[in-house]
Amino acid sequence: MxxxxxxxxxxxxxxxxxxxxxxxxxxxxxxxxxxxxxxDSELIKKNALTIGKDIQDSSVFYAVKANPAKDILHLLDTLSVGFEISSEGELRVLRELNVNPDKIISSNPVKTITFLKSAYEYGLRYYAFDSIAEIDKLARYAPGSFVYLRLSVPNEGSEWPLSKKFGVEIEDAIILMQAALSKGLVPVGITFHVGSQCNNLYNWNIALDKTKILWEAAKMAGINLKIINIGGGYPVRYTRDVLTIQKIETNINTLIKERFPQGTIVHIEPGRVMVGExxxxxxxxxxxxxxxxxxxxxxxxxxxxxxxxxxxxxxxxxxxxxxxxxxxxxxxxxxxxxxxxxxxxxxxxxxxxxxxxxxxxxxxxxxxxxxxxxxxxxxxxxxxxxx
Ligand SMILES: Cc1ncc(COP(=O)(O)O)c(C=O)c1O
CATH class of the missing domain: 2.40.37.10 (Lyase, Ornithine Decarboxylase; Chain A, domain 1)
Structure with missing residues (x-):
């Protein structure tokens, strides 16, 4: 053969x-x-050790949806990678593997009540949101949680755009953060997704420009944020060569160092790039x-x-x-x-x-x-x- x-x-x-x-x-x-x-588990291991290496103060949360095979999740767990999940099904597998809830976040801006209840009960405390309805659900079923707002950003140049379904503009974002605060939630950050299979470095620049404006506006409103969650988007080589992880991360790291306070925490949620190739x-x-x-x-x-x-x-x-x-x-x-x-x-x-x-x-x-x-x-x- x-x-x-x-x-x-x-x-x-x-x-x-x-x-x-x-x-x-x-x-x-x-x-x-x-x-x-x-x-090839060796390649996943190599990816897990590479992703996040060039972004200071970053943590990696594998987007389980990309491939939830138990052995992959177990391997990543042993490599100290965290997990991003969206549903009860994804939570169930991590539960079966006894993954520490501190290593799990949920960035789906619209979660089911059943999922929220079981996630909170398991110990998850970090959730994305982008609507009043979600704030109400979070306040009721995940009280006191740390929440991060999904900002809408351009997805041009991404082969699998993700911009239409979720995300709000800056004006609405401040109102939502204040609403979250008034309901006992703790707004801690901003998240975006530049689109999956993104081969356009500039998408991250624009996303971080918008994040910076919102970060400052939140500060003016008395909300001091500390986390930027950059979602996924890193591309893989399907039929052509693409941006490398190092190139994307060096660019992001420079932008974050230039524009955000020292100690800003970065969350990365790679899916495709972790397992694709x-x-x-x-x-x-x-x-x-x-x-x-x-x-x-x-x-x-x-x-x-x-x-x-x-x-x-x-x-x-x-x-x-x-x-x-x-x-x-x-x-x-x-x-x-x-x-x-x-x-x-x-x-x-x-x-x-x-x-x-x-x-x-x-x-x-x-x-x-x-x-x-x-x-x-x-x-x-x-x-x-x-x-
Ligand atoms: C919230 C969120 N984070 C991370 C990812 C993973 O993105 P990618 O596979 O492009 O790395 C997705 C993909 O849909 C997503 O919706």
Whole structure:
């Protein structure tokens, strides 16, 4: 198997070679069934030790939604990484792992009452908010908690924007902070999200400009903040090279040092970057067809059982087996296993023609894949192997 996959010019600049060869070795040795997601724990460990390193006074809270596999959470817990959660389901897994509640925060600005009750009971004390309704809920079900306001910031240049659903402008923010204070909550900071898979350094600059204005306005209103939660957004290499963690963090660190008081605490909530490149999907070719002018390739993982983000604009890199140079490179429409026409992963993908039953690997698929997956049409959710 190792010999049948090559690192050619298309993937040389984007693939993590160690993860790639470890994955191939595992496929060779193991008796795996496709589709499955193979995760390189060493790369996650490396990411956990890198993220936050270049931002002074920072703490890292892994966004569990990216991939809630228990073994990943356990690994991160042992590496002293904290967790950002949004729901009872995410809390349940951390509870089962006995994660210290001091290491958990919730940045979903709209939480269910059931979640709030159990989170508070477990000991969580840090929550995001951006509405009066949420303040009322927090005051009732999480009294006295430390709260941070979700500010609206531009998401241009982010492949997975997150700006519409949450966040308020500066004028409303002050009113909300005062309302929180009057209800016995403790406003401690500001949070934003520049959009997931953000490859535009400038987004963080604008977000921190707005944060600075709000920080000063809060001070004038008698509210002294101490935390900036910069959310997630760090990108991974799907089909091209992207900003490095170091470049993003050096920039953020300089801006924070220039603009905010010494000792300002920074919270980082990486999801995609922590696990994305560590995961490789192993899939099998289930069919091929010529339809009009197009060549279609069918594989056993698709939009519903793992590649949901492909319909929102995330482009994956596919690698097919080579058979001693046999099979000419062609442009393919790649589709998943269900009967639904929505289950089309991508178009114009150049691949050497595979045979039915051949394996196709999908790089950088560790984040927002299996966590989104459903068993629609009876198609199996890929097993995860942590290696
Ligand atoms: C509040 C919050 N924090 C962190 C993240 C993680 O973002 P990313 O995966 O881009 O790092 C998300 C993603 O949706 C989020 O909503």
């Amino acid at each position: 190792i010999k049948r996959f090559k690192i050619d010019h298309k993937i040389a600049g984007i693939v993590n070679k160690s993860t790639f060869f470890k994955t191939l070795n595992f496929i060779d040795k193991g008796d795996i069934q496709t589709p499955c997601l193979i995760i 560590a995961g490789i999907f192993a899939t099998s070719v289930t069919g091929k067809a010529r339809r009009g002018y197009e060549d279609w390739l069918y594989i056993d993982v698709g939009v519903f059982n793992g590649l949901m983000e492909s319909v929102g604009g995330i482009k994956y890199c596919f690698v097919s087996e080579t058979h001693d140079g046999i099979g000419e490179e062609k442009s393919w429409v790649i589709a998943g296993p269900s009967c639904d026409s929505f289950d089309v992963i991508d178009k114009n993908i150049l691949l050497r023609e595979p045979q039915i039953g051949d394996m196709v690997l999908i790089l950088s698929s560790g984040a927002y894949t299996v966590s989104y997956a459903s068993e629609f049409n009876g198609c199996m959710i890929p097993n995860i192997y942590i290696i």
